[in-house]
Amino acid sequence: GNSVTQMEGPVTLSEEAFLTINCTYTATGYPSLFWYVQYPGEGLQLLLKATKADDKGSNKGFEATYRKETTSFHLEKGSVQVSDSAVYFCALTDNNNDMRFGAGTRLTVKP
Amino acid sequence: NAGVTQTPKFRVLKTGQSMTLLCAQDMNHEYMYWYRQDPGMGLRLIHYSVGEGTTAKGEVPDGYNVSRLKKQNFLLGLESAAPSQTSVYFCASRPTYYLQGLFFGSGTRLTVV
Numbered sequence: 373g374n375s376v377t378q379m380e381g382p383v384t385l386s387e388e389a390f391l392t393i394n395c396t397y398t399a400t401g402y403p404s405l406f407w408y409v410q411y412p413g414e415g416l417q418l419l420l421k422a423t424k425a426d427d428k429g430s431n432k433g434f435e436a437t438y439r440k441e442t443t444s445f446h447l448e449k450g451s452v453q454v455s456d457s458a459v460y461f462c463a464l465t466d467n468n469n470d471m472r473f474g475a476g477t478r479l480t481v482k483p
Numbered sequence: 484n485a486g487v488t489q490t491p492k493f494r495v496l497k498t499g500q501s502m503t504l505l506c507a508q509d510m511n512h513e514y515m516y517w518y519r520q521d522p523g524m525g526l527r528l529i530h531y532s533v534g535e536g537t538t539a540k541g542e543v544p545d546g547y548n549v550s551r552l553k554k555q556n557f558l559l560g561l562e563s564a565a566p567s568q569t570s571v572y573f574c575a576s577r578p579t580y581y582l583q584g585l586f587f588g589s590g591t592r593l594t595v596v
Contacts, residue, residue: 378525406584415487415573415587416526423582461525469533470516470541471585475525 374399376462378474385452385481393447393477395436395462403466405429405438405445410459410476419447419460452481485509489574489588496564496595504559504591506574514577515557516541516585517549519570526573532557564595 379394397403404423408416420429425440434449445462462474487508496502506515513534518526518541528541532551546568548560557576561568571592575585 376525404582408584413589415575415589416585417587418584421582421584465581469514469539470528470531472528472542473518473526475523 374403374464374466374472376464376472376474378460378462378477380475380477382478382480385479387454387481387483388451389481391447391449391452391456391479393460393462393479395445395447395474397443397445397462397464399443399464399466401466403464405436406463406465406471407434407436407445407447408461408463408473410461412458416461452479454481454483457481487574487576487586487588489572489591491591492589493592494594496561496593498565498595500564501560501562502564502593503561504572504574504593506557506559506576506588508555508557508574508576508586510576510578510586511554512576512578512586513554514579514581515551516575516577517547517557517559518573518575519543520573520590521570529559529572564593566595569593569595 406421407419409419410416420431422429422438427438459476516531517529530549535554574588
């Protein structure tokens with residue numbers, strides 16, 4: 373079945389550091405890939421998405437590129453801020469009916 | 484703009500008790516979902532619905548039932564709660580165009596003792 377594997381956290385960075393959160397997937401078809409962010413006490417929010425190989429999703433300074441050859445969709449940001457502290461989830465869907473999520477990676481950014 | 488509203492926000496149940504979690508969305512979305520979130524396991528899909536009057540099983544449906552009698556509401560029922568059902572439950576909805584992503588409620592924290 374379809375699944376998503378994320379790097380284990382937690383991740384702690386200093387402000388302005390470079391961020392990478394790894395995500396790899398297993399799917400039988402050609403899935404669409406997503407990153408969601410969850411701030412404390414809230415539900416998940418869509419951060420960015422990509423629908424086909426080599427697509428790059430971007431939003432709020434975050435980027436992720438759909439790599440079919442490595443089945444990956446790593447999340448990156450060049451300079452993190454304290455306000456980026458949250459839990460980040462990689463997700464995929466290939467039948468458009470359900471969305472499968474990774475375990476989540478907690479990011480803490482210190483001033 | 485309310486979006487997706489879940490009630491209650493917190494609940495403590497005794498083993499064997501029953502309860503219903505209510506999810507309401509005001510965005511006229513066709514698709515609705517129930518997930519549970521457990522530490523180290525991310526979100527796992529319990530049940531979902533692709534329209535009024537329809538339901539389907541997700542990854543972890545056992546011990547739960549759902550109903551979608553009205554388009555805007557999606558109910559999750561626990562007939563006989565077990566400690567293994569202690570979790571945070573999230574409801575989500577989305578429009579027909581799936582690339583807009585899921586819209587989540589703020590969650591229900593359920594503890595079964």
